[in-house]
Amino acid sequence: MYRSSLFFFFIFVMVARSQQIAVLDADTGDAISNVAIYNSDKSKVALTDFDGFFDIAIFSKNERITIKHISYELLKTSKSQILKQGRKAFLVMRPEQLDEVVMSVSKWEQQKKDIPNKIATITARDIAFTAPQTSADLLQNTGKVFVQKSQLSGGSPMIRGFSTNRLVLSVDGVRMNNAIFRGGNLQNVISIDPFTIKNTEIIFGPGSVIYGSDAIGGVMNFYTQVPELSENDSLNVYGGANYRFSSASLENTLNAKVGLGKKKWASLTSFTFNSFQDLVMGSHGPDSYLRNSFVRTVNGEDLLVANDKPRKQVSTGYDQINFMQKVRFRPNAKWDVRSGIFYSETTEYPRYDRLIRPTGDGTGLRSAVWFYGPQKWFMGNVQLNKKGNGKFYDGLKITSAYQRFEESRNNRDFQDVNLNSTKEKVDAFNFNIDLEDKKMGDFRLYYGGEYIFNRVHSEAQNRNVRTDVITDAPTRYPDGSSWESLAGYVNSEYRTKPNFTLMSGLRYSHVWIDAVFDQTFYTFPFDDTNLSTGALTGSLGFSWFPKADLQVTFNGSTGFRAPNIDDVGKIFDSEPGAVVVPNPNLEPEYAYNVELGIQKNLGDKLVLKGATYYTYLVDALVRRDFSFNGNTELIYQGELSNVQAIQNAAKAYVYGFEFGMDAFLSDNWSLSSNLTITEGIEEEADGTDTPARHAAPTFGDFHLIWKNQKFRANVFLNYNGELAFNDLAVSEISKDFMYAKDRNGNPYSPSWYTLNCRSQYTIGANLVASVNLENITNQLYRTYSSGIAAPGRNLILGISYNF
Template identity: 70%
Template sequence: MKYSVNMHRFLPLFVFFFVFIGWSQQVTVLDDETNEPIPNVAIFNPDKTKISITDFDGNFDVSVFMDEDRLIFKHISYELKKATRLQLIKNDYKIHLVMKPERLDEVVMSVSKWEQQKKEIPNKIVSLDAQTIAFIAPQTSADLLQSSGKVFVQKSQLGGGSPMIRGFATNRLVLSVDGVRMNNAIFRGGNLQNVISIDPFTIRNTEIIFGPGSVIYGSDAIGGVMNFYTKRPVLSQKGDSQISGNANYRFSSANMENTIHADINLGKKKWASLTSFTYNDFQDLKMGSNGPNSYLRNNYVRTINGEDILVPNEDPRKQITSGYNQKNFMQKFLYKPSVNWDLNIGAYFSETSNYSRYDRLIRPSRDGDGLRSAEWYYGPQKWFMGNMQLKRKGNGKLYDTFKFTVAYQHFEESRNNRDFQDIILNTTMEKVDALNLNLDFENKKIGNFKLYYGGEFINNKVGSQGSDTNIETKGTTEAASRYPDGATWKSLAGYINGEYKAKPNFILMSGLRYSHVWIDAMFDRTFYAFPFEEADVSTGALTGSLGFSWFPKQDLQITFNGSTGFRAPNVDDIGKIFDSEPGSVVVPNPDLESEYAYNVELGIQKNFKDKVVLKGATFYTYLVDALVRRDFSFNGLAQIEYDGELSNVQAIQNAAKAYVYGFEFGLDAFLSDHWSLASNLTITEGIEEEEDGTNSPARHAPPTFGDFHLKWKNEKLTTDLFVNYNGEIAYDDLALSERSKDYIYAADTNGNPYAPSWYTLNFRSQYAFTNNLNAIVSLENITNQRYRTYSSGIVAAGSNLVVGFGYHF
């Protein structure tokens, strides 16, 4: 009896408790990119009679709002978001906010390898975040760089993309993934396509440094540095496991692309796993209909019953044999035993199919009546990286935070070519094993002075083999390799970089680095009677930088930076044998030294009441002891027989100086809450000066290029109507090495090769059906222009419909 009385007494409390549970519901506000909670988000109804704030874990109690209330989510760093209680219930009481682009730009990592305020850095840096990348939906990471409007990209084939920054390219730029440089001992002066190994679906942020970055990145960082930071595993914010992920599909009509991507994140309290996979299938690319007829693919080579036949192309706009496929895989683990320790482990793998070197397949034969090559293709381009990074935060005497990074990379590529009606297929296979060790420290405890310092060790070993295969008998014999097999390239360096806030509106940055490089190569004299047996190079370089960021007014910023950069010769410079152009062969030259660049740049940015932002920069770079390809003698001979042809002998030499200068302009205008404008313009001039005092245009100075965007955006729909344009490069302004490639250029009124100007009109859109499902629809090159970007072998896509879907769970 007493028991029932007590139950009767507490029954109202139980009823109240269950009613409270039914009506009191915690909602979590998360970052759309990182899936991490966002504290201090204000939530209110339209008349602001009810207000709530998220706690440290991103939670708030939705029960204070009525069912019919439309909730508004506001945070200074994020886009405004609106949702009803019903929508929150459908999304499992979670809502994601998208960070504002201008907030994402505030912090960058590339200049010191640590987070710094962008406004305090004197270097020009362009940052592209995951939200922007998803909207652009690029086919490759090369296309991503080009879409920035600030980087020029050359393509010799569809499976390619060689960036040019401030008149420099290929092995005078550094390519980095998660802080580990991809540049290896065989990065060449010719066009490179290693950037396509980086999966754009996995990129969290891309940062591009303009100008020398040798203080932090060492050799090769003369024109700039391109850093790709990939997505990170996300820990669970609660005790239970949390699973999230993405699924994407993309179609492109110009090359009948089909791309699928999926990633999944498993988060626990102290560890997390992120797994990603992408598969791309690209068919032959179709060019536009309005442009030079000389660009058309009128015929191609087919091999029928063992015989090469030149056949007409039924659709001359279709660039036969340009298609290929690619797969990318990434696995990451994060272990965080405490707030002060992080252990990140990652594995990355990329592999292409065979893909044609398209510009070689359209070379005319020596008599001009046909095509020179029956086959010319790259074997699968493979890249593997395994890295481990240990990070500790604390208050040590010599540092506040340190990072230790160890990475192993394996690169593999091959070149396969056979002349028309020749039965011998020549193959050269290259493999590089690279070990990178980095130790980086950050110290913030010296008043207004911040110190960054560290060391680096790199070891590359090159494997190179050559073979000839008889396509009729299938027999294989040994042939000359492209590089000396077993050659090594090593580098040991130490650096120190400082940031001093002299005044609240004046920040100084300065740094020094010493690098030492060793090369050891033994030359096989089986196929060529080299006048030397070994290359033994030991060279050092001291580089530095000094710059400032000054705000004379709150809405005006002036930056200045003076810096030096260097590039030490690598195995490609010293030991390569290849046909550089019709009738020429490059031979090894072990007597090389480093080239040095001296750079100054001045930038200005003016903000007009947060409505219009104007940006401008000018730069000048002087390159001495430039490593360039020039005529040479081999055993006293100016010509030797190579691949069955008497060829002029050339070699890489410290034989020139170069002057590169230019101007960069930018405009951002915010017309209303929905409308905005953006535009970029880059003007670059480059001159190479020979030892005899003669001048010629620099090969990697691109034409004037830019873009103009008109954007409209609301909560669900984002659109972008834009124009891309390139200026002309006349015959007199064309580099001497480019003039001999008249088959990739149009002809002027005098019959000389030149690069015509061109423009494209484009439209891009993205629509969010829900917080989890979105779609992109884009129409590129609406007017169907037929054009080649400067120095490119392949013609760009004609009118191109892009459709994509993305689902987040």
């Protein structure tokens, strides 16, 4: 009798448990409490508990069910459909909500409405809909970040007039910036696989209190997907596959992932392969962008041949692979251990902007060959997370990581027999400890420390392409040089009133550089450099709601960038007729920033956003004319070149305005728009002013969106303002071959627009298809400072299957 009662009780528990449905955030996977679930006449009503569960047993099999929460979009479904989806219902955050949680400002979860910084969030749902080619395109699709490209495999973000080594790039809290991040354009962001990203957060303006050196213009944080634990003792198996095709580059992309989860441990594996052919540009625009000729080597001889398809940008294609393996172990409610392995590798890829440089007389092309060797990135990281009950903290994170970066440059002039090659490797070690203390009521404290060590390996050679004889050559950087940093920070959040939150922070960083210069090829006036310098940065700001639907934010902050190995020790061909030489006498550059933001919510129907900022940069590290052993010119790679060096030789100021609008016309129709206006000036040591190189032209977008539960469509316009000749930086004027010509024959960057359409249809619970058509009117254009023309009319097809 006892056993039979126990058996029936066990069956009852299992049946009852099988009727429990979890309501989760579609982007984060987090449980949502206090969600209302009801049928069409509201005669049956349920509410999710603290863990996001409700009992679906009260509803019949095919009964229509509405799931509603004030912060999320309405979901209409049925009991049978939810059961097919593994007893889970996913809700999508409403765009107008101010309750969004972000992690980038303190490395801990905070309400976005309490933060004085401007932050843009890109969710996994956004990424799936926009179907970006690379993570650089993912950033560009926000309409808030400007992206420059020197080749198809490029993607160098510009934020508030700053770029490259004045922006911080991080993955799962580990910074990718290394000791050879340069002031020129960078392609490292393409190493991040968009198929593995859970969400991305972009901080606009200095973030040096938390992120240290380089965080002057902003911070881009990529958070990758986390392995899912099982809710019971059975093995949770999930995964999916994605395919993407684009016509402008005959792209073929395939991604596959599989996850395994038990109650205490989980694993997630992802692999992506990309193949891109030569990119085809549009047809309506400047003829000077056409690829009329290119160099072909036949039987060891370089020939200039006509391109019978001048819109085809010969020598732009490449392939890439990405791999991610993550493991998670959560032995109890307090500890959560996460580890990850990331690997990315490209094939050799041509640097297109160098391949289209004309000779001095304009009759031919300067380079026969100019390509980057495979770009490789490896990262292994481990993060220990602990919650609660510490004497000095409520949350603890310890993160350690090792990264390996590899890149190379290979170039040969037209009809020259020598192929010049340099190869760099960087070993980077990161260690972070971050703590959160929220025991003090309305006061929260975030504090921690960071140690970084980089070792740079550099080698070079010249190879005679006819005899195959290899000779040594001067390296790009001092081989074996090191860069390291030690820092501590404290950041606080104090809610003085329910509608007023104050945030402040302070950080001290110390940086050391050790480099020994090889005297074999050049007689340097110094044998080594031993730089030791510190920087103190801070921030103070507030978020204020004078009314429930009106938010005002203000933030004052400082940022800095310490010199790195690229600044103090580089020798390379920066541009035709110029060579950069080492300069060990450098100091950090500092930025002082103020910004004001306003956001108004009009009845959850219209949200207006605006921000203005001003950033002043002192002791700016810039490339300027220099002397080497008393000489202003020297022979480099067989050419007499003007000597330049990185120097603390300028000041700069950047200011701008950013506007946004979201209009919710009905449950199906909505509008959104962004506009960014940036102005930047560099003040030279002699008092003259010149336009800042990375101040992007005015740019923006406008979207008309229609969606229901199965179909989503977005017709949108991207536009870009003109940069006249007088508004181009001096360094850009010297690259006039990349620009159109105005009526006076001077280079300038024309304005342009594109009309585009995206659509996505949910075929079934596990299958989603997308059809996008970009640049419908086939415009021929180059984004500012880019060496490659953008895609012409481009059909993008995608299919995604998840189980």
